[in-house]
Amino acid sequence: MLQTPILQFEQVSKRFGATAAVDGVSIDIAPGEFFALLGPSGCGKTTLMRMAAGFERPDEGRVLIDGADATDTPPHRRPVNMMFQSYALFPHMSVADNIAFGLKAAGSSRDAIAARVSEMVRLAQLQGLEKRKPHQLSGGQKQRTALARALARGTKLLLLDEPLGALDRKLREETQFELMDIQKRLGAAFVVVTHDQDEAMSMADRIAVMRAGKIEQIGAPADIYERPRSRYVAEFIGEVNLFEGKATRRGDVLRIEAQDGEIEAPSREGLVDGATLACAVRPERIRFAAADASGANRLAGVVHDVAYRGDHRVFRVRLKSGALARVAAPSALPAPQPGEAATLAFDADACVVLDA
Amino acid sequence: MPRGGLARGRLSALAIPYGWLALFFLAPLALVAKISLSKSIIAQPPYEPAFRASDGLAGWLEKARMFSVAAYRGLGEDPLYLESYLSSLAIAGVSTLLALLVAYPLALAIARSDPKRRSLLIALAVAPFWTSFLIRVYAWIAILKDEGFLNHALMALGLIDAPLTIYATNVAVVIGIVYSYLPFVVLPIYNSLEKQDAALREAAADLGAGPLATFWKVTLPLSAPGVIAGALLMFIPAVGEFVIPDLLGGSDTIMIGRTMWNDFFENRDWPAASAGAIVLLILLVGPIVWFERRQTKGQGAQ
Numbered sequence: 001m002l003q004t005p006i007l008q009f010e011q012v013s014k015r016f017g018a019t020a021a022v023d024g025v026s027i028d029i030a031p032g033e034f035f036a037l038l039g040p041s042g043c044g045k046t047t048l049m050r051m052a053a054g055f056e057r058p059d060e061g062r063v064l065i066d067g068a069d070a071t072d073t074p075p076h077r078r079p080v081n082m083m084f085q086s087y088a089l090f091p092h093m094s095v096a097d098n099i100a101f102g103l104k105a106a107g108s109s110r111d112a113i114a115a116r117v118s119e120m121v122r123l124a125q126l127q128g129l130e131k132r133k134p135h136q137l138s139g140g141q142k143q144r145t146a147l148a149r150a151l152a153r154g155t156k157l158l159l160l161d162e163p164l165g166a167l168d169r170k171l172r173e174e175t176q177f178e179l180m181d182i183q184k185r186l187g188a189a190f191v192v193v194t195h196d197q198d199e200a201m202s203m204a205d206r207i208a209v210m211r212a213g214k215i216e217q218i219g220a221p222a223d224i225y226e227r228p229r230s231r232y233v234a235e236f237i238g239e240v241n242l243f244e245g246k247a248t249r250r251g252d253v254l255r256i257e258a259q260d261g262e263i264e265a266p267s268r269e270g271l272v273d274g275a276t277l278a279c280a281v282r283p284e285r286i287r288f289a290a291a292d293a294s295g296a297n298r299l300a301g302v303v304h305d306v307a308y309r310g311d312h313r314v315f316r317v318r319l320k321s322g323a324l325a326r327v328a329a330p331s332a333l334p335a336p337q338p339g340e341a342a343t344l345a346f347d348a349d350a351c352v353v354l355d356a
Numbered sequence: 357m358p359r360g361g362l363a364r365g366r367l368s369a370l371a372i373p374y375g376w377l378a379l380f381f382l383a384p385l386a387l388v389a390k391i392s393l394s395k396s397i398i399a400q401p402p403y404e405p406a407f408r409a410s411d412g413l414a415g416w417l418e419k420a421r422m423f424s425v426a427a428y429r430g431l432g433e434d435p436l437y438l439e440s441y442l443s444s445l446a447i448a449g450v451s452t453l454l455a456l457l458v459a460y461p462l463a464l465a466i467a468r469s470d471p472k473r474r475s476l477l478i479a480l481a482v483a484p485f486w487t488s489f490l491i492r493v494y495a496w497i498a499i500l501k502d503e504g505f506l507n508h509a510l511m512a513l514g515l516i517d518a519p520l521t522i523y524a525t526n527v528a529v530v531i532g533i534v535y536s537y538l539p540f541v542v543l544p545i546y547n548s549l550e551k552q553d554a555a556l557r558e559a560a561a562d563l564g565a566g567p568l569a570t571f572w573k574v575t576l577p578l579s580a581p582g583v584i585a586g587a588l589l590m591f592i593p594a595v596g597e598f599v600i601p602d603l604l605g606g607s608d609t610i611m612i613g614r615t616m617w618n619d620f621f622e623n624r625d626w627p628a629a630s631a632g633a634i635v636l637l638i639l640l641v642g643p644i645v646w647f648e649r650r651q652t653k654g655q656g657a658q
Contacts, residue, residue: 053562075558076562076565077564090560
């Protein structure tokens with residue numbers, strides 16, 4: 001990385017009693033990057049974010065903000081702002097006073113504060129609500145007030161704890177785009193904590209998938225989706241079909257003797273001949289083939305049911321082993337009906353080989 | 357069940373507290389108000405008119421014409437009453453301010469302590485209630501008198517050469533009132549601090565406010581309802597306090613409770629004492645009404 005990262009975790013660990021909430025995590029986040037910390041609840045993503053804000057001190061390791069060691073810097077001296085999951089709006093202050101809070105604390109002049117507040121009000125589309133108290137706002141308005149307050153100081157790093165968690169589905173999607181838009185416009189780095197993979201995938205430049213205090217994988221959304229490095233990541237992000245079996249290497253082709261048929265997958269370095277491996281295939285990479293097609297990556301089964309999703313349909317197909325495979329196919333294509341026999345096919349390069 | 361049954365059920369449920377208030381609050385208050393409009397005489401009872409069942413309705417109406425506001429006019433003419441009211445308000449006010457200064461840090465410390473230990477600390481703050489109030493006030497005599505523990509301790513430490521005269525002064529009364537009413541102030545403040553979302557303090561720190569600024573701008577304003585409730589819970593009974601000034605105060609300690617007691621039992625001027633009580637009630641109802649309106653207005657904000 002050529003630029004100094006805006007936020008760096010260096011081998012940070014944090015224990016709460018006997019459990020390690022964060023365990024030896026290192027991440028570099030670039031200026032202006034939209035970064036997502038993704039994982040189920042209790043994976044340590046919130047603790048990691050609170051370390052960046054200064055609310056938790058790592059037991060080991062360092063936190064650097066814009067190249068400077070901030071491990072022991074108290075929260076009110078860090079050039080970082082956070083949008084809280086509960087929003088934590090000051091209930092006794094109006095929308096405008098909430099937004100102005102950080103500016104007043106910084107000792108800005110009255111005129112500068114007024115100008116910045118009205119700029120933030122415009123940015124967050126809160127016009128006309130300046131004098132309202134938080135309890136007079138809708139969920140979406142509270143969310144935008146919290147965002148405006150966190151952005152007002154203009155720090156280059158914004159932490160967002162489940163920013164869309166409290167919104168309903170429709171509003172959530174709109175707000176995703178709004179957040180992306182605001183982030184692009186301001187050029188600040190956004191670090192979002194979320195348990196929602198769709199949210200992380202659609203907003204972030206890069207995602208860190210966390211599990212039990214550790215990073216499972218860091219990468220661009222497409223990277224993580226197409227090339228998951230572990231079964232955990234493959235299953236956590238999107239839908240996946242897993243075919244397990246004994247693997248043998250034949251040059252650059254790997255053969256897996258799965259229960260439902262023989263699978264051919266691209267081989268790679270470090271795979272042990274004879275080990276039990278799994279082939280992960282996304283539902284949209286599987287298609288229906290002619291019944292008489294034979295060879296590798298052809299699996300026979302019976303269509304169990306179909307879910308119509310508008311532009312595509314999701315089929316669940318019962319395979320020989322009894323497992324249900326998922327197939328996503330464009331609605332426009334001809335497809336078998338439930339109860340009919342079907343042959344599933346996929347290309348070797350659709351298969352990601354993972355440890356079983 | 358038809359709705360009438362439900363309404364009747366609710367009505368009878370309400371009848372109990374309202375009946376209680378009518379019997380034990382409104383009726384005695386009406387009696388005091390009635391006596392305050394009477395005239396002091398040397399008789400049994402020591403005022404007239406006294407209504408008797410044998411008078412009949414006509415007799416009652418006849419006697420009711422004897423009511424006068426003479427006792428109230430008397431209060432205005434007696435400088436002792438004015439002085440008593442002012443001195444009571446001053447002593448109760450100073451005591452309440454001092455109690456707030458002691459109670460707030462205490463409540464804050466308990467609210468910020470380990471959640472597992474909070475109920476124990478609250479129990480300790482309330483522990484004095486387990487001993488008789490009278491005994492505790494007597495104990496303060498032993499502490500504050502010239503030959504008391506406090507003077508002994510201060511002289512042993514070499515801080516003073518001669519004993520301080522605290523007992524039998526207004527200072528002793530203030531100390532006694534602050535001590536006795538402290539738990540009533542600690543509890544509401546603790547309650548409002550404990551309810552505060554810790555994320556609000558984190559948000560303030562995150563936005564660049566140091567611990568002191570966070571306290572002044574977030575913690576303190578949000579605990580205002582608790583502070584006001586505690587102050588009123590203490591101030592109102594402290595104004596009419598009788599036992600503490602009687603035991604710890606000196607002959608020059610003038611408080612309205614004592615003045616009324618004197619009129620009742622020494623001067624046997626029941627109408628004057630009753631009028632004094634009614635005026636005190638009116639003086640104190642003001643702040644309560646103000647607080648109630650503030651509470652209902654603030655309800656939405658919580």
